[in-house]
Amino acid sequence: MSLTLEKKEEKKEGLKQVIGRRIAATGNYAAALAVRDADIDVAAIYPITPQVQIAEKIAEFVADGELDAEVIHVEGEHSALSAVVAAAATGARAFTATSSQGLEYMHEILYIASSLRQPVVMALATRALSAPINIWNDYADAFGMRETGWIMLFSENVQEVYDNLVQAFRIAEHPDVLLPVVVTLDGYILSHTVEPLEPLGREEVLSFAPKRPRGYRPVLDPDYPITVGTLGTPHWYYEAKYQQVVALRESKRVIEEAGREFGKKYGREYGLIEKYMMDDAELAFVSLGATASLVKAAVDRLRKEGVKAGMIKIRVLRPFPADEIAEALENVEAWATLNRAISYGAAIEEPLFTEIAAALAVRGIVKPMASFVHGMGGRDIFVREIVEMYKKLDEIRRSGRRVKRTYFWGVKGHDPEEDQAM
Amino acid sequence: MALSKPVRTIWDIPREERFAPGHTMCQGCGAAIIMRHLTKVIGKDAIIVQATGCVEVTTTAFPRTSWLNPWLHLAFENAGAGASGVEAALKALKRKGVIDPNRKIKVVAIAGDGGTFDIGLQSLSGMLERGHNVMYVVYDNEAYMNTGIQRSGATPLGAWTTTTPVGKKMRGELRPKKDLIGIALAHRIPYIATASPAYPTDMVEKLRKAYETEGPSLVHIISPCTPGWRIRNEDTIKVARLAVLTGMWVLLEIVNGKPRVTVKVPKRKPVREYLKLQGRFRHLTDEEIARIQKMVDEYVEEINRWVGEQAIGPVEE
Structure with missing residues (x-):
């Protein structure tokens, strides 16, 4: 090994x-x-x-x-x-x-x-x-x-x-x-x-x-x-x-x-969160685990296209780094989460989102936001799919519409936008 | 210091009390008597791991405690696993010189019948099978008494409990008690015994031997429960003694697989004498009592065959 x-x-x-x-x-x-x-x-x-x-x-x-x-x-x-x-x-x-x-x-x-x-x-x-x-x-x-x-x-x-x-x-x-x-x-x-x-x-x-x-x-x-x-x-x-x-x-x-x-x-410093290309980011995704690597790759691709994308990796899920995340997201124009977990029947079914939204809300920070679930049970997440999610977030930012439900990305035969109508 | 001399008479039982008063066990509780004697035997250098149950809740209501030993309670079904963890830690820390390797610190697991026969059986089996140097004490009051007298795998045939009620179609517990000693035997552990608080010298001597045993040992003690068995507070010892005298509870010791009856009963009393003192058996008809008598007769025969002598004699009215 x-x-x-x-x-x-x-x-x-x-x-x-x-x-x-x-x-x-x-x-x-x-x-x-x-x-x-x-x-x-x-x-x-x-x-x-x-x-x-x-x-x-x-x-x-x-x-x-x-x-x-x-x-x-x-x-x-x-x-x-x-x-x-x-x-x-x-x-x-x-x-x-x-x-x-x-x-x-x-x-x-x-x-x-x-x-x-x-x-x-x-x-x-x-x-x-x-x-x-x-x-x-x-x-x-x-x-x-x-x-x-x-x-x-x-x-x-x-x-x-x-x-x-x-x-x-x-x-x-x-x-x-x-x-x-x-x-x-x-x-x-x-x-x-x-x-x-x-x-x-x-x-x-x-x-x-x-x-x-x-x-x-x-x-x-x-x-x-x-x-x-x-x-x-x-x-x-x-x-x-x-x-x-x-x-x-x-x-x-x-x-x-x-x-x-x-x-x-x-020589390897660790914080509660890790920021990637966040200095001038307009669109930010929050993710964690090895999934964060994929999001970083998507950010790189988007940056080449001229999109000001960034990402935040949560290293410490408990105790939740609410201050640090709020600070990191304060200046972005829109944010979203990508997670491989579902909270069945919750107000928002992607569980990372609820925590971040709460952390921002109590600090008076409200801006366009969305949540994405993908990769359940080992389903591969491709970088191009995360690029598409960033584009969806960009569209939400531009249209100013409110997204009330989690996008279940990559479910066969399912248009994730349909979740919003449910 | 743990008790090191053999116990032959009541005078050999240490006078020092190591089970503090002020607990909330019932008057006449069999388990309280067992704990008092157990703590006399094990002395100071023993770490106790206790399963959830009557004894746990009645002796540790924060900020009070009855325990003068280091004492750990995790949950209901894991006394065996917790004790395994303590024992493994002591072994490692002694080997690494953190704890004096010459100091004997024994691990004692205590659980009731629910935490042993039923929900804790897997963790007990793992502990016995892996050969941890742990002494496991079961106080068996033959039902889930802490939650209010529900049937367990240790409830005897015919007994009323709140979940084996006496109704028009069903009349108490339908099955005989699970054979815990048989289960322990199957693990081929060095020391197994049954005991009764009505025979304190026998009980204390067995606890002492279990304590001295290198490797897993198990002492299974009958523990009359005044509210659960529907007996008078002052009858605890009387009932515990009658269990032995009727052959319902045989005082056994199995050392390295070799069985012996430690308290012989040349002439048995009929089981009716044991049953009639207890409200939980009050509904039994003559026919049902005869069935229990027959079951006990067969059990006694089996024991006598096993130990190779007439240790328990015939019934004498």
């Missing part, structure tokens, strides 16, 4: 010379490497496509003595997450990975992980949800966990899978945060695609994301026994929930700090 391309000694000014080599790796392999380099103590593994190679690789690293961790071969994802939450409470750096139905199966424990403030890290190779059963990529699984109180980092390419996971351990275990973090990688599109990767190696990862940082203590300690996971009566439940609201809100600072320092040390 990996081969060394070249021995590389980069001489970038001011950068730490940690990049020993550039390798070619799939997203799954990059995830397993990050976990190995983070020296996790416990992994719970259970096979599901398309994340299964992460589980296999971790098992291999342990079998080869490259990683000293306890691997729990759980009997299902519900137990996988239960086990790593319990392991984290015992003081271990704990990890699991899943996809799609596996995430749904552990859904109950997603809330418990964040409510008990356990800093577990999970990789999610995003995949469509049944039925019909489908093993290919979309973001239905990831968007289904937005309400569960996790920090959610989306990756655009294989390098970001590795970098996000490294940062995830630092963010999750930060004494001011203590929340679980999920890092997504688009199923197949990233999980199984070989791309160049510069891993940092264990020494660097452990210096960037040190284990058991100051102020961190195991929750389950016989010398300091406490009761965790208590009954919260109406007298106290609400207070616990509000603390969780504040913790997730304030994790933003730690996420930004980690992204900045990562940039300083390794």
Whole structure:
């Protein structure tokens, strides 16, 4: 799954010379490497496509003595997450990975992980949800966990899978945060695609994301026994929930700090969002994951035609970067979202749109806007289709008409404009 | 310190109380007696993982707690998985020198019959099969008592519950109790036992042995429930004892697959004596009681064959 391309000694000014080599790796392999380099103590593994190679690789690293961790071969994802939450409470750096139905199966424990403030890290190779059963990529699984109180980092390419996971351990275990973090990688599109990767190696990862940082203590300690996971009566439940609201809100600072320092040390800076050709953009699309790469390609094509197109990539879906997005969209003439997820029966059926529209509305920013769904269940999205979406947005801007429904692009035998009439 | 000496008499049970008062369990609750003795056995260096259930909700209403041990509750069906995670973490952290490798810290999972026989069976099976060094204690009150007496896989034949009501067409639970010990046996774990709070020395000694066992152990304890079984608060121990004396509940110990009856009953009492004390069996006709008697006779015979002696004798009126 990996081969060394070249021995590389980069001489970038001011950068730490940690990049020993550039390798070619799939997203799954990059995830397993990050976990190995983070020296996790416990992994719970259970096979599901398309994340299964992460589980296999971790098992291999342990079998080869490259990683000293306890691997729990759980009997299902519900137990996988239960086990790593319990392991984290015992003081271990704990990890699991899943996809799609596996995430749904552990859904109950997603809330418990964040409510008990356990800093577990999970990789999610995003995949469509049944039925019909489908093993290919979309973001239905990831968007289904937005309400569960996790920090959610989306990756655009294989390098970001590795970098996000490294940062995830630092963010999750930060004494001011203590929340679980999920890092997504688009199923197949990233999980199984070989791309160049510069891993940092264990020494660097452990210096960037040190284990058991100051102020961190195991929750389950016989010398300091406490009761965790208590009954919260109406007298106290609400207070616990509000603390969780504040913790997730304030994790933003730690996420930004980690992204900045990562940039300083390794030359790849990470923010809550990434802006692409936004300085003078008139038409902007917001997207996330590997889909953002396609939108960037469409922007390049449109720029050649003289269209002032730009794009915003959301890296951090939770906590939602409302201020940053509002600021980025303040000066565009029209904006739209492109997403691979559906919120059935919602006011707007593309779920990213509702959040951005709300973030803008409360700040008094109202302008032509639209939302697009495409690429469900691994349906390819072509750059020319995104160019067409930009043109649709341009037409909406010019005509000044209000678009009240999501455009379902690329459905066979369906004109997306018909959705507006429904 | 965990109890390390064998328990032969009541005087061998530690006097120190490690289950704090102030919880909201019912008067006469069997589970409260079990928890009190369990915590005496396991001492300070044990981490408890508890399933949702009566004991969990009645002992941990924030900001109060009855537990002097580190204690974790995740959900209903995952005590086995949570305990596996704690045990794996202890193993890794000891190996890596974060925790003193010579310190013995035992993981204890506690669940009721619903969290074990039904919704938690998968997670229990995974934990047993993977060989985690966890002691699993089931307090079996034979129905979902916490939600208000609904039938579980542990509800015995004929018992009234709110979901096996006594009506014109159906009269209580239609099926006998699930064989949890058989399920545990199939996992070939080193230590399995049944116990009863009516026999405290036997129960405490079994909990001690389960604690000492390297690898998975399971102790299945009958836990009379005063509101659920419709018994008087002061009859908990009497009913628990009659379960043993009638052969409805046999006190077993299975070490590495070798079974033994620890409390022999040379002369059995008829099951009627056990049933008549409990409101949940009040509707039973003579015919239905005879059916239960026959079922118990067969069960006793099976046990005697299995242990290779007449451990439980014939019924004597």
